[in-house]
Amino acid sequence: MLKITNTILIDDDEIDESFIRSSGPGGQNVNKVSTAVQLRFDAKSSPAITETMLLRMGQIASHLMTKDGVLIITAESHRSQDRNRADARDRLIEIIQKATIVPKRRKPTKPTYSSKLKRMDKKTQRGTTKKNRGKVSKSDY
Numbered sequence: 001m002l003k004i005t006n007t008i009l010i011d012d013d014e015i016d017e018s019f020i021r022s023s024g025p026g027g028q029n030v031n032k033v034s035t036a037v038q039l040r041f042d043a044k045s046s047p048a049i050t051e052t053m054l055l056r057m058g059q060i061a062s063h064l065m066t067k068d069g070v071l072i073i074t075a076e077s078h079r080s081q082d083r084n085r086a087d088a089r090d091r092l093i094e095i096i097q098k099a100t101i102v103p104k105r106r107k108p109t110k111p112t113y114s115s116k117l118k119r120m121d122k123k124t125q126r127g128t129t130k131k132n133r134g135k136v137s138k139s140d141y
Contacts, residue, residue: 017040019037039075043057044068045069049099053096054099057071061095075088
């Protein structure tokens with residue numbers, strides 16, 4: 001069981017992990033051992049994920065999610081399989097935790113009367129500055 005929050009638990013059967021060869025540094029170890037982890041989580045069919053959470057997950061990790069609602073996380077930053085596996089699971093937990101947070105709705109506000117007056121004063125000052133810039137006549141040389 002993977003604990004996301006106090007109320008959200010994901011069964012290990014819902015997570016599919018496959019091990020692939022990673023790129024980058026590691027010498028001969030990279031050529032011999034499959035240390036990178038590709039984690040697949042079907043968020044759309046998971047009973048722990050609600051529809052609104054699925055939509056938020058699509059916004060948060062749109063580049064990691066397929067059209068079918070499968071979240072694919074690839075971890076290959078470490079040289080050992082265990083550390084990459086833990087990294088992939090941590091990233092999955094982080095994405096789901098971000099999706100549980102409901103964003104605050106913005107309350108539309110109107111500008112105050114004094115801010116409107118200040119804005120109009122600045123506009124008139126700027127206009128007079130530009131008006132005074134007029135062309136220089138030949139008699140001013």
